[in-house]
Amino acid sequence: MKILLSEDEPQLNHVLEAAMTAVGYQVTATFNGQEAYEKAKNESYDVMIFDIMMPIMDGITLVKKLRQAGDKTYIIMLTAKAEIDDRVTGFDSGADDYLTKPFSLKELMARLRSLERRSDEYAPKVLEKGNVKLDTEKQQLSSTNSISLSNKETDLLGVFMMNEGKEFTTQELFIRLWADEADASADEVWVYISYLRSKLASVGADFEIVGEKGGSFKLVRKGS
Incomplete structure (x- = not known):
């Protein structure tokens, strides 16, 4: 499975990339929304994982731009905020799933495995x-x-x-x-x-x- 990751905190970015790569996923790691947007425009991914609070382009704006461009890739949002309004904003922008920091790596990996099993359901x-x-x-x-x-x-x-x-x-x-x-x-x-x-x-x-x-x-x- 090919994954686009965008997380501006270097240590967390590295941990997530290492964990996903260790189980065989192909991971492209970026550190801001604009960089992720350019990657998503030119390459195909099975899943995208975006932090909400990022420099240059935040995660909400990133998701909106991708959806407006017709990109239907499954998107998981990450955020340090626990407020319901933040989650609603993410879903309204086009996100498919949500994880609130701090989250368990096991939980993220379980969701990715579930997506692999159900991938045919998302194919038109x-x-x-x-x-x-x-x-x-x-x-x-x-x-x-x-x-x-x-x-x-x-x-x-x-x-x-x-x-x-x-x-x-x-x-x-x-x-x-x-x-x-x-x-x-x-x-x-x-x-x-x-x-x-x-x-x-x-x-x-x-x-x-x-x-x-x-x-x-x-x-x-x-x-x-």
Whole structure:
């Protein structure tokens, strides 16, 4: 699971990063809201953990900006305040969960494990982008006409459609979709990118996957 952490207190930032990394999570640690916002704009994360009181851009403003930009990533807010108004403000801004400092690391890790188990519940069954619709249950891509996709094609296109304009390295995509397959290699990524490019073109999609073999890829509008 890939996590974006933003906490301005250096010691707590380090403790949280170390604890999450120790159990295998990929953690990007930042120290202010603006830095976190720039990371979130350009990269995809499974969970974001933000302190409310941060310099340059506070956590509430950060969450509002991300939600206004269409980012639906699950967000956990951290705060030293216990007042109900503060929690309500966080939820109203678009946060999904809340932890009040001081909190137990065990509690945070339990919530992250729960999110891993329930991750499919947060994935939309139908994705729409530009003139294209992807039905993840029927594994069907449609626009001017329709075409069937394989399981892996559906999963890969879903990642791109939920993260338009965000770059994914070949290794990130491989870890996300193929890491559990002992006989798979990173070359699989390029093979399936090629399949999807052909199928997007065949339905007349107004966006495309750009990037070169072995490098990074992202979904963009044609002509952008």
